[in-house]
Amino acid sequence: MVFAMCLGCWSVSAEHHGIYLGRVRVYVNNLIAPNKMMDIHCKSKDDDLQLQTLAYGQNQTWSFKVNFWGTTLFWCGMGWKDDTGRYLQGSFKIYEYMRDYSKCDGICVWNAQKDGLYFLNPETRDPPELMFTW
Template identity: 35%
Template sequence: MDVQKMSYLAVLLLVLALCMSQPLIANAGKFVVHVENGLKNDILQAHCKSGDDDLGLQYISVNKEFQWSFGINFWQSTLFFCNMSWVGGQRTFDVFWVNNIFFRKYCPHYDCLWRAQEDGIYLFNYESSEYEFQYKWEPRQI
């Protein structure tokens, strides 16, 4: 095969690869994760991280939120997790991951809305326009 044909083949393969990854590339804008304190009387502590970023320990007052924005990495493997705690319990869980179903249902407008309440942790479902229960609090580790 001559060099010109190999160049055309390489360009064709690149275009095909880009077309196949299009659903995730469409979500390549800036995402914002919101962590809201929906507790009645207590401060929520949230310590959120990814493989690259440690957002530090946040103290979130009642009816306030902590938020941060970011883009999806080149490998489309961006993952953020948080440890949330209050006097009634604690929980560590993923708050953002690259998945088209997660995007469509929970972050279609590039906003992912988490809320801590006394009975557990909720994630806003844009399809139903309601917060959905996701996680039960675990006993605090002292």
């Protein structure tokens, strides 16, 4: 009982100090180019979201609860064919708690474009930030 009370106090304190341990929703949008398909396979240590192919303008979205230790990590393998037929691909950390808890506000948006992956916080008016290149 004492442990549960202390845990409750820590959770309130953690939320108060900017540590986000709630539910997070991630969106990965294919904005590469019209008629460009993008393969995406996202997973964490505990969850495998399976391989999907997204048409231009489509997205993959999922939500999860950040773990107590703040070590939640999702990564995605992505790829697409450029105009020459070359397959451009990479594996990217799409959600990493220590990097993203203060940036996402519970919603993390990634836009895949021809030059790489852009992070966007829909709560701010900041321009998208190029985080990863192919």
